């Protein structure tokens with residue numbers, strides 16, 4: 001524990017929460033710059049709409065990083081928020097540096113944001129088990145925004161996916177490289 005905290009949770013509980021919040025922080029910092037990479041480097045059809053959508057998503061993720069870091073601080077923790085610390089702790093894989101078209105960037109982002117969301121969902125369950133409704137609520141609100149962004153992104157693939165799968169006679173309609181939706 002780095003700093004004193006008057007939050008009425010045991011030190012052990014706070015340490016576990018701080019650790020999970022720092023993992024979420026590292027993922028958010030890594031993801032923020034990955035989404036910016038897409039924002040800066042996308043080319044081709046629908047350039048402006050995708051360029052702007054990626055910037056909106058990056059803005060959301062940047063704010064998540066601040067929320068994770070400040071909750072860790074409220075619990076008496078040290079926010080591990082430099083780029084180097086974030087890269088050491090991030091659970092995400094490096095961005096797809098070969099992506100060029102909007103569709104390639106959307107696919108690359110969906111894979112990484114899905115992993116980001118899964119980690120936050122795991123954090124919600126852990127916060128619930130640790131009986132900290134404040135962290136649980138914070139993570140739940142962030143996950144709701146992440147899942148809305150996933151919807152915005154995956155909607156960009158829908159038409160091309162359906163058309164492609166009809167052309168190719170594939171039954172699933174699931175974009176290549178993406179995990180199937182849990183309730184498909």
Ligand SMILES: [Fe+2]
Nearest residue numbers: 039040051055
């Ligand atoms: Fe920009």
